[in-house]
Amino acid sequence: MNIFQRIVLILGAIALVLAILTTPYIVIVQGTYAKPSVDLPFELQPMIASSTALLRAVGIVGATVLLFFALKSSGDKKKAKKVKPSK
DSSP: OOHHHHHHHHHHHHHHHHHHHTSOEEEEETTEEEOOOSSSOTTSOOEEOHHHHHHHHHHHHHHHHHHHHHTSSSSOOOOOOOOOOOO
């Protein structure tokens, strides 16, 4: 694994956390979906929209894996060992 691949993995992990944390919240009110507002009672607990979070996560993980394998060939190039000719 070269340095570029490590950078892509770290940035992908950061982007994944940010995407999940910034997913909009929804509140279930008697079986229907509603966006949270000031009018709703405080007893209702907002929850993360799981389908939106899953869609964002799959997109970020897919892009990270593609970049990881695209950068596999760049970076470190192994040099062939020089062999001394035998006399």
